[in-house]
Amino acid sequence: MRECEKVLDYFNHELTEKEREEFERHLASCDECREEIEELQLLTEDLPFSTEPVDPPEGMKDRVLGAVFAEKESDSQENNVVSFEERRKEETEPKEPQPKRNNQRWVMRGLAAALTLSLLGNILVLTGGDEEVANEPPAVDSTDIVNQRVQLQGEATDASAIAAMIRQNDKNLLTLQAEQLDQLQGDEVYQVWLLEGDKPYRAGTFVANENGEGAVAYSMDDLPADADWDAVAISKEPDATSETPQGDVILSSSL
Amino acid sequence: MMALATVEKGCVMSNRDLEHYQKMIDGDKESLEAIYDKYEKLLYSFVIKLSSDPSLAEEVLQEVFIKLWTHKAKYDETKGKFSSWIVTITRYTAIDIIRAKKNESVSLEEETDMPEQQGDSVEDLVEWKEKSSEVRKAIDQLSDDQQKIVHLFYFQGCSQSKIAEECDLPLGTVKGRLRLALKHLKKHISTAEGGIRDA
Numbered sequence: 001m002r003e004c005e006k007v008l009d010y011f012n013h014e015l016t017e018k019e020r021e022e023f024e025r026h027l028a029s030c031d032e033c034r035e036e037i038e039e040l041q042l043l044t045e046d047l048p049f050s051t052e053p054v055d056p057p058e059g060m061k062d063r064v065l066g067a068v069f070a071e072k073e074s075d076s077q078e079n080n081v082v083s084f085e086e087r088r089k090e091e092t093e094p095k096e097p098q099p100k101r102n103n104q105r106w107v108m109r110g111l112a113a114a115l116t117l118s119l120l121g122n123i124l125v126l127t128g129g130d131e132e133v134a135n136e137p138p139a140v141d142s143t144d145i146v147n148q149r150v151q152l153q154g155e156a157t158d159a160s161a162i163a164a165m166i167r168q169n170d171k172n173l174l175t176l177q178a179e180q181l182d183q184l185q186g187d188e189v190y191q192v193w194l195l196e197g198d199k200p201y202r203a204g205t206f207v208a209n210e211n212g213e214g215a216v217a218y219s220m221d222d223l224p225a226d227a228d229w230d231a232v233a234i235s236k237e238p239d240a241t242s243e244t245p246q247g248d249v250i251l252s253s254s255l
Numbered sequence: 256m257m258a259l260a261t262v263e264k265g266c267v268m269s270n271r272d273l274e275h276y277q278k279m280i281d282g283d284k285e286s287l288e289a290i291y292d293k294y295e296k297l298l299y300s301f302v303i304k305l306s307s308d309p310s311l312a313e314e315v316l317q318e319v320f321i322k323l324w325t326h327k328a329k330y331d332e333t334k335g336k337f338s339s340w341i342v343t344i345t346r347y348t349a350i351d352i353i354r355a356k357k358n359e360s361v362s363l364e365e366e367t368d369m370p371e372q373q374g375d376s377v378e379d380l381v382e383w384k385e386k387s388s389e390v391r392k393a394i395d396q397l398s399d400d401q402q403k404i405v406h407l408f409y410f411q412g413c414s415q416s417k418i419a420e421e422c423d424l425p426l427g428t429v430k431g432r433l434r435l436a437l438k439h440l441k442k443h444i445s446t447a448e449g450g451i452r453d454a
Binding site: 047057 | 291299304312316317320321347382383387390391409410413415426430433
C-alpha cells in the first residue's frame with residue numbers, strides 16, 4: 001500500500017506502530033497527506049455535537065476527578081523517570097474494582113493524537129522577547145534570535161524535548177533540551193537528527209543525566225547552508241558514531 | 256443580527272475555556288473542575304455513541320482528564336477551538352481503549368444496558384445546544400450510503416478495509432466517497448449557520 005493511501009487508517013489509529021512511524025516520516029515531506037488529515041479534522045469537527053444527551057451516572061464526577069487529582073500527586077511523588085518497561089509491569093497488575101486507568105499503553109497510543117495535531121503545524125515561530133525564549137540558555141555578548149522553535153513528541157515515551165534554531169552572530173545554532181528521558185546503558189547515546197526529505201544529518205549527541213535530562217547546542221555550520229529542513233528527531237543509538245539512525249526514533253517534530 | 260450574537264457568544268465561551276485551561280495548567284483544581292462540569296455530559300454522551308458502552312465512557316473520561324491534568328495532551332489555541340480539541344482527544348482516547356478491549360477479546364459489539372436517552376434536555380453547553388439539531392439535520396440530508404460511511408469512519412473508527420467491506424466499495428474509492436460525504440455535510444451545516452462561522 002502506498003503511504004498516501006494510509007491517511008484514513010492513520011487518522012483512525014489503525015496503523016501498527018511501525019506503519020505509523022513510517023507514515024509520520026512520509027507525512028513530514030508530503031503536503032498533500034498533511035492537508036488531507038487537516039481537512040478530515042476540519043470536516044468532522046461538528047459531528048460530536050450530533051450526539052444525543054445521556055445523563056452521566058451518579059457520583060461520576062467525584063470518581064473521575066478523584067482519580068485525576070490522585071494521578072498528579074502520585075506523579076510528583078515518583079519524581080523520577082519511570083521507564084516504559086516498568087509501566088508495562090504495572091499494566092499486568094490486578095485491576096481495582098473502580099474503573100481505573102488499566103493500561104498505560106493506551107495513554108501512549110492516545111499521544112499519537114497529540115502528535116498528529118503537532119504535525120499539523122503546531123510550530124511556534126517566535127520573534128524574540130517572548131518569555132519562552134528567556135528559558136533558553138543565555139549567550140554572552142550577543143543577541144540571539146530564535147528563528148524557529150518546536151516541541152518534539154513521541155508515542156512510546158514520556159520524554160519530551162524543545163528544539164530551537166537560533167541565529168547568533170551570523171551563525172546558526174540548533175539547541176535542544178529534553179526531559180524525562182530513559183536512562184542509557186553502556187555506550188548508548190541520544191542522537192539528534194535534522195532531516196531534509198528522507199536524508200538524516202547528525203545534529204548533536206547527548207546523554208541523559210540521572211534526572212533524565214539532556215541538552216545539546218549544535219553549530220549548524222557543518223550542515224548544508226541551503227538545506228530546507230523538514231523535521232528534527234531524536235533517536236537512541238548504540239554509540240556516538242551512527243551516521244544514520246540505527247535505533248528507534250523516540251521523539252520528533254516537523255519543521 | 257442573530258448570527259452576530261451567536262458569533263460573539265462563541266468568542267466569549269472559548270475565551271473562558273482558554274482562561275480555565277491556562278489556570279488548570281498552573282495546577283488550579285477548580286479550573287479543571289470547571290472544564291469538567293462544562294464538558295462532562297457532552298463527552299460522556301459522545302463516548303457512549305462511539306462505544307455503546309456506558310461503563311467504558313467513565314473510564315474514557317477519566318483518561319481524558321488525566322491527560323489534561325498531567326499535560327500529556329496540550330491545547331494550542333492558535334489551532335482551533337477548545338471544544339473541538341477536547342472532543343478530538345476524547346475520540347482518540349475512546350478509539351484506543353475500545354481497541355485495547357477488543358484485543359482482550361471482550362466483545363463490545365453487543366449493546367449492553369443503555370441508559371435512557373433524555374428527550375429534549377437543556378444542556379449546559381451552549382455550543383452543543385446550538386449545533387445539535389443543525390448537525391443532525393445535516394446528517395439526515397445525506398444519502399443512506401453517505402450516512403453509513405461517515406458513521407463507520409468517524410463514530411466506529413473503522414479501518415479503510417473494514418469500510419470497503421461494509422459498504423461494498425473498492426478499497427481505493429473509500430477515501431473519495433468519505434471526503435465527498437463529509438464535504439456535503441459541512442456544506443449543509445454551513446448553510447444552516449448562514450456560513451458565518453466558517454468565514
